[in-house]
Amino acid sequence: MSQKEKFTQHLAEGQTYKKDFIVLGTGILEGEPITGATIKVPLKTLNRHGLIAGATGTGKTKTLQVISEQLSLKGISSVLMDLKGDLSGLAQPGEANDFILKRSAQIGVDYEPMGLPVELMSISKEKGVNLKATVSEFGPVLISQILDLNSTQQGVIALVFRYCDTHHLPLLDLKDLKRVLQFITNEGKEAIQKEFGQVSAASVNTIMRKIIELEQQGAERFFGEQSFDVNDFVRRKDGKGIISIIRLTDIQSKPKLFSTFMLSVLSEIYETFPEQGDSDQPKLCLFIDEAHLVFSSASKDLLEKIETIIKLIRSKGVGVFFCTQTPTDVPESVLGQLGLKVQHSLRAFTAKDRKAISKTAENYPISPYYNTSEVLTSMGIGEALVTALNEKGIPTPLAHTLIRAPITRMDILSSSEIDQVVSESTLVPKYNQEIDRESAFEILNQKMDQIEKEQEKADLAGPGSRSRTTARTPQDQSLIEELSKNTLVRQIGRTIFRELTRGILGSFSRR
Template sequence: MAKKDTKEFIQEIQSGYDHKGKSIFLGAGIFEGKTNLEAKVSIPLATLNRHGLIAGATGTGKTKTLQLLSEGLAKEGIPVLLMDIKGDLSGIAKEGEKKEPIEKRSKDLGISWKGEGFPVEFLTLSQEPGAKLKATAAEFGPVLFSRILDLNDTQMGVIALIFKYCDDLGIPLLDLKDIKKALQYLTDEGKEEIAKKYGAISTSSASTILRKIIELEGQGGEVFFGEPSFDVSDLLEKKGDKGQISIIRLTDIQSKPRLFSTFMLSLLTEIYANFPEAGDLDKPKLAIFIDEAHLVFDEASKTLVDQIESMVRLIRSKGVGIFFCTQSPTDIPSPVLAQLGLKVQHALRAFTANDRKAIKQASENYPITDFYEVAEEITQMGIGEAFVTALNSKGIPTPLVRTLLAPPASRMDILTPTEIDKIVSSSDLVSKYSKEIDRESAYEILGKKIDNIAEGEEEAEIEETGESNKRKKRTKEKEDPGFLESLAKNPLARDVGRTVAREVTRGLLGMLGVTSTKKSRRK
């Protein structure tokens, strides 16, 4: 590599990072161990719907970079959605405290630092404080629902049949117990009803689907499916001239990667379906940051990964930018990684042979540079330093630059439970989504049909048993004619007989009345 001097470095950074139009200031370039204030690194707002990656080892400053970008977007009136896995992003709601490290970093960058808090809404998939996020099974649709369960083509056909049957009859599919009840009905009591019109369902396919649903329930899926459904337009709110920062608290989801993948894909699908086409905007309509992004892909099937890849590629036309935050670029599937325009690479640690291999792969993900030995320097960067490359206003990748990042203006720590409760208690969204709705759906409607069928079979059995007893009685009378004669002559027997006959008649009339009512209801 030919030796380059500082002047050439500054010229390349200045020409590569054009500062036309609005942008978010990240920091200043570092070359040969020195910070160069003339080598400013700013990301144009117009390119932030091209998605991004924030990567680096634990403790290198990824969360603070995520915080810095979120603040920059919110200041420009752009709403932000943060998926908070570790629970350390809540501090963005309160202004930061000026401490010695912040003062030193601000002086090194030649900036004036001032603490600032941002408008925050807390959302939750579980029992964490915040507005409940839910979606109905019907909103997923048969294709997406099948992909979440990782079903084969035959099993996908069964799910499509269930959705079609319920849709034709106007039976709501709201949650997982609705799907299970529909599956039970269509493979047992209702199998003859559907066979001619829709086709039969094999027992083996039904059993496999049921096991997959139970697996999803085991990861907390029953909490997510239901009503009221979350309206994604609520993510686009502003508070004054600042964009609202919505934080989804996911601290109890780390052990449930299937639920996390399910939720993320459903959210992106819902946004894509409901947001209008936006084309090229001067700034994104919404930015989504997914912390600990490897959880999205850890247990995702190839089909699910393909679906996420397609969604990442398509959703930018809606003015939405998605940013994955994880330890290594290798955590993100290559087809998804190829879609990411902004890349912020914090330090990686080389403790093992696998670590060194990952570092080599990571360094090859970035533009070739004449100023750095990337594979070497990537292990030597300090906290709050990162290699950065983005897209300029013309959509051209910028030069790779080692950057000293600016400190966030908000608190670099979590909120106390009291502070969180105060935000939650004053939230309009929490009030809107706090009601539990359990209206009549497939579980109740098909459950009644199953009960009615069972009662009908029981009544038929009783009638058949009664006819059999009558035949036996007539046979007995013919064989022993003196029995009735002796009974008729006994007064006590006559009274008992009348009482029994009256009660039997009442019972029979009551049974017929119930049967008649049920038949009329079915009609």
């Protein structure tokens, strides 16, 4: 048996599947693609998460594109966090040139260009479905993270959320949050102190300034209604899974907003999706580009919560894939949870680079056919070291892989093409409408206006009536309890007046 035949058999023995799979490419031995040495990833283990890593320009984004294409063709939806703006081409067919046809022949697959169903989304001014979430749904942990609060200030935010949850005060947007902060240090100071203890005015003032800074970054476009239902990520069109591309090109300089938004999506999915256990294919896959932004500024406590979600969310049928330059960008506690690993080439210009490459090589199975450290620095564009989990959860043999070419366009959409995709969306009419219903801001203002009017009447009535300085009755001090009786019937929506608890990241868990 020749070396090539042994190599092909070595890969095939580790990739014998009874269930469906996707094809990433073909194995490379001694610099030559081996037709028949197919690199397959079983759908059954894609909820075990993954990593796509490599230096700039090595083909990470195209690998992400290929995987999401193959998932769509299998009827599996995916969500792509697009910070560089180069994934919109998934909506249009690719171009069959000589290079691509030759590569496809080497891999042993037919090249059939096609566009796939795409939903363009945004949390800012980009065109597409406006993704929004209420402040209440975001939760105290993520609000504290995005505002970069210290432990004392985090305690104040936790108090605010607790008070609003128990007193039926809807926190929908940032003006609601600011109004409640004003309330706990002014009109409601005595009631708050009796129920929760004294609140530092200095801490509240600092939080207020940070909210204003966040508003200046455009966050007010994200916080509000109608809040996005994560079940709308899981849809099909003509039997193909819809690819939701969240366009984030205009928030590259706002990593806090991006990272916290991403975590809120994970938290919402975890709290919303039903338990699925181990099934034959995932329900949804999320691809997080520039993943280092998620972890670079996260606190130890938040990292622990992220690790917990990554461990547990797979039982919901969800796979999470991090796309970044080096595996060291991802904490070891998270890295250890990742089943699929696609490692593109790394650069070795400095001693630090060489040390990082040596450390990276240790993350992959030992192969009798490769010196992993050498391969890591010698791969060409569109080549990668690949190992996955087989159906039994065992890592497949490490393979230097020639990645198949995307069947969709390897370039962005034109402005007119983007307009066409947006115009055909069924979600744009659902979510792209301004809603500003009665919430904490209006409720507190109405109640205070009512109290002031009653006090003015009492002052005009003479000394025998209650004055402004007279102690308030229990009815006055329980502002929200009284008001909620009147607003209970009127308030509708996902975020208020329902039986609820808060989940791992402080977001709502619906029961």
